[in-house]
Amino acid sequence: xxxxxxxxxxxxxxxxxxxxxxxxxxxxxxxxxxxxxxxxxxxxxxxxxxxxxxxxxxxxxxxxxxxxxxxxxxxxxxxxxxxxxxxxxxxxxxxxxxxxxxxxxxxxxxxxxxxxxxxxxxxxxxxxxxxxxxxxxxxxxxxxxxxxxxxxxxxxxxxxxxxxxxxxxxxxxxxxxxxxxxxxxxxxxxxxxxxxxxxxxxxxxxxxxxxxxxxxxxxxxxxxxxxxxxxxxxxxxxxxxxxxxxxxxxxxxxxxxxxxxxxxxxxxxxxxxxxxxxxxxxxxxxxxxxxxxxxxxxxxxxxxxxxxxxxxxxxxxxxx
Amino acid sequence: xxxxxxxxxxxxxxxxxxxxxxxxxxxxxxxxxxxxxxxxxxxxxxxxxxxxxxxxxxxxxxxxxxxxxxxxxxxxxxxxxxxxxxxxxxxxxxxxxxxxxxxxxxxxxxxxxxxxxxxxxxxxxxxxxxxxxxxxxxxxxxxxxxxxxxxxxxxxxxxxxxxxxxxxxxxxxxxxxxxxxxxxxxxxxxxxxxxxxxxxxxxxxxxxxxxxxxxxxxxxxxxxxxxxxxxxxxxxxxxxxxxxxxxxxxxxxxxxxxxxxxxxxxxxxxxxxxxxxxxxxxxxxxxxxxxxxxxxxxxxxxxxxxxxxxxxxxxxxxxxxxxxxxxxxxxxxxxxxxxxxxxxxxxxxxxxxxxxxxxxxxxxxxxxxxxxxxxxx
Numbered sequence: 162x163x164x165x166x167x168x169x170x171x172x173x174x175x176x177x178x179x180x181x182x183x184x185x186x187x188x189x190x191x192x193x194x195x196x197x198x199x200x201x202x203x204x205x206x207x208x209x210x211x212x213x214x215x216x217x218x219x220x221x222x223x224x225x226x227x228x229x230x231x232x233x234x235x236x237x238x239x240x241x242x243x244x245x246x247x248x249x250x251x252x253x254x255x256x257x258x259x260x261x262x263x264x265x266x267x268x269x270x271x272x273x274x275x276x277x278x279x280x281x282x283x284x285x286x287x288x289x290x291x292x293x294x295x296x297x298x299x300x301x302x303x304x305x306x307x308x309x310x311x312x313x314x315x316x317x318x319x320x321x322x323x324x325x326x327x328x329x330x331x332x333x334x335x336x337x338x339x340x341x342x343x344x345x346x347x348x349x350x351x352x353x354x355x356x357x358x359x360x361x362x363x364x365x366x367x368x369x370x371x372x373x374x375x376x377x378x379x380x381x382x383x384x385x386x387x388x389x390x391x392x393x394x395x396x397x398x399x400x401x402x403x404x405x406x407x408x409x410x411x412x413x414x415x416x417x418x419x420x421x422x423x424x425x426x427x428x429x430x431x432x433x434x435x436x437x438x439x440x441x442x443x444x445x446x447x448x449x450x451x452x453x454x455x456x457x458x459x460x461x462x463x464x465x466x467x468x469x470x471x472x473x474x475x476x477x478x479x480x481x
Numbered sequence: 482x483x484x485x486x487x488x489x490x491x492x493x494x495x496x497x498x499x500x501x502x503x504x505x506x507x508x509x510x511x512x513x514x515x516x517x518x519x520x521x522x523x524x525x526x527x528x529x530x531x532x533x534x535x536x537x538x539x540x541x542x543x544x545x546x547x548x549x550x551x552x553x554x555x556x557x558x559x560x561x562x563x564x565x566x567x568x569x570x571x572x573x574x575x576x577x578x579x580x581x582x583x584x585x586x587x588x589x590x591x592x593x594x595x596x597x598x599x600x601x602x603x604x605x606x607x608x609x610x611x612x613x614x615x616x617x618x619x620x621x622x623x624x625x626x627x628x629x630x631x632x633x634x635x636x637x638x639x640x641x642x643x644x645x646x647x648x649x650x651x652x653x654x655x656x657x658x659x660x661x662x663x664x665x666x667x668x669x670x671x672x673x674x675x676x677x678x679x680x681x682x683x684x685x686x687x688x689x690x691x692x693x694x695x696x697x698x699x700x701x702x703x704x705x706x707x708x709x710x711x712x713x714x715x716x717x718x719x720x721x722x723x724x725x726x727x728x729x730x731x732x733x734x735x736x737x738x739x740x741x742x743x744x745x746x747x748x749x750x751x752x753x754x755x756x757x758x759x760x761x762x763x764x765x766x767x768x769x770x771x772x773x774x775x776x777x778x779x780x781x782x783x784x785x786x787x788x789x790x791x792x793x794x795x796x797x798x799x800x801x802x803x804x805x806x807x808x809x810x811x812x813x814x815x816x817x818x819x820x821x822x823x824x825x826x827x828x829x830x831x832x833x834x835x836x837x838x839x840x841x842x843x844x845x846x847x848x849x850x851x852x853x854x855x856x857x858x
Contacts, residue, residue, distance in 0.1 A: 248565075258821025276814075
């Protein structure tokens with residue numbers, strides 16, 4: 162029982178950054194801007210958050226810095242892919258490298274701790290929240306355990322991330338902005354004909370993406386761990402991208418995909434060397450590679466068909 | 482795809498614009514150096530000195546360049562077919578298996594030049610095999626090649642960790658690497674080549690695979706611009722529809738282009754495994770697959786551009802090591818930033834300065850006609 166509770170808990174903990182980053186990618190890609198720079202934005206935000214939180218001893222300042230850096234990086238991506246009509250994949254790759262190098266160089270120059278930022282304590286780090294009556298209800302069988310051990314006691318960013326799922330759904334499917342954003346990812350020409358600026362719409366989508374990546378990065382360096390560590394995203398941005406594709410660019414399935422990939426991550430950590438029931442011993446590396454393998458299989462069209470937004474990756478050139 | 486920009490003279494297109502993009506990238510990198518509180522000029526001096534100032538430095542520069550020629554060519558071949566092969570990293574990693582298997586089998590039986598041939602074939606086969614699945618999925622099932630190759634990089638990394646930790650590591654040792662190869666599994670230095678120029682490369686692992694890299698560059702040039710297959714690849718890259726109309730089998734060309742790309746990426750493994758370490762270690766690729774993207778972009782996917790671009794990145798790697806020695810604040814991660822900036826300015830923002838440049842040359846062209854008519858008459 163304990164193991165189940167612990168596994169579910171770490172699944173939730175590990176899926177939060179994936180969820181935020183995947184939702185970030187959702188906004189960008191639904192507007193027709195492919196974004197493989199999720200990793201870099203997250204990393205830059207994690208560093209800015211860790212650094213600012215340590216300097217100002219304030220988690221709020223850290224979060225602000227994370228958002229600013231992440232949005233700035235997404236604007237670079239936007240400038241390259243919307244205004245300059247450059248290759249979006251190339252731009253994303255570039256941002257990943259710039260973030261990877263800059264965070265280490267600046268971290269070393271400013272804090273001289275081998276690329277780390279100082280360990281965050283007290284107010285500088287996000288705190289966990291106990292849901293009301295969690296204490297009192299802990300003894301109720303099953304439901305009490307679920308409520309007080311699994312649902313209660315997370316960081317507010319965790320609740321925020323899961324709240325963003327219905328919110329993103331509402332924005333994309335129930336607002337005028339969302340309708341236009343989806344339209345511009347499918348047929349920008351039609352949106353342009355309707356007299357709506359494709360450029361401005363896509364910039365807004367990219368900014369939404371930056372904001373959510375900022376939260377993801379802040380969660381990594383200020384909640385999950387107490388401080389930034391060199392290359393701490395370690396491929397999470399790509400897993401988020403995989404989750405986004407796995408969910409076929411839809412908000413609620415994204416949550417399930419992120420929980421699945423978070424669960425695989427938690428399992429990978431938990432079962433180092435332990436044999437699985439029924440299947441027998443499975444190499445840890447296989448579990449770690451599973452999200453990528455599943456995504457490839459999905460992309461190949463063997464589990465349903467993943468249809469990307471039609472205008473994705475294509476710069477929009479106004480007809481003259 | 483129609484380019485909304487005027488046609489420019491060749492030297493502007495292929496020399497001036499890449500050069501300007503490169504200068505801007507380095508200027509921004511200089512800003513980062515300033516931000517760290519160091520002198521960019523001193524850093525630049527150390528960089529050039531460390532890379533070209535003495536024989537051993539040049540040896541290392543060319544050693545790194547060898548690696549980047551392979552990965553740059555790999556990315557370029559795929560580019561010509563309008564495929565973005567981001568999986569050079571994984572293909573090179575898996576290519577290492579081919580090299581290691583050849584060396585582990587033949588290193589005590591055959592002389593190095595025979596092992597080298599077997600290892601080259603092995604590297605190319607394994608690299609191509611790793612590119613085959615994404616290529617097949619792209620050609621037959623329409624999967625996005627960028628995403629599948631990214632995923633295959635991660636899968637390759639897991640596969641290699643598993644193989645090196647569980648399978649290829651000699652019993653009783655701790656570190657995840659194969660045994661050190663014997664005489665027949667190690668490539669000789671190219672010290673004689675450098676001695677012609679009066680240089681002593683000392684301990685630099687500049688080796689025979691450099692010649693193979695040059696041969697590969699010639700091969701790619703012939704393939705792309707002088708064969709029917711290359712013509713078909715370029716047609717596909719230009720317009721998939723036109724290619725299909727012309728009766729070119731698109732899925733066949735996609736798969737072949739990716740196989741060649743993967744094979745070239747895989748051959749990169751020869752340089753560090755046979756040429757330097759004499760064994761296969763964890764993470765021997767160390768980002769070279771991604772450097773290949775920067776190299777191909779800077780070299781405009783042409784071997785004549787890729788070789789200098791690869792040498793430039795070799796200079797960054799070798800000189801960067803030198804800088805971090807003298808200026809500890811600027812670690813080798815600086816190279817990663819420069820690499821990112823080059824990809825950004827030479828790739829994604831390649832058209833930023835084009836309007837200004839074409840206006841400049843356009844204005845001149847508009848003024849020249851009366852003169853040229855007179856003189857041509």
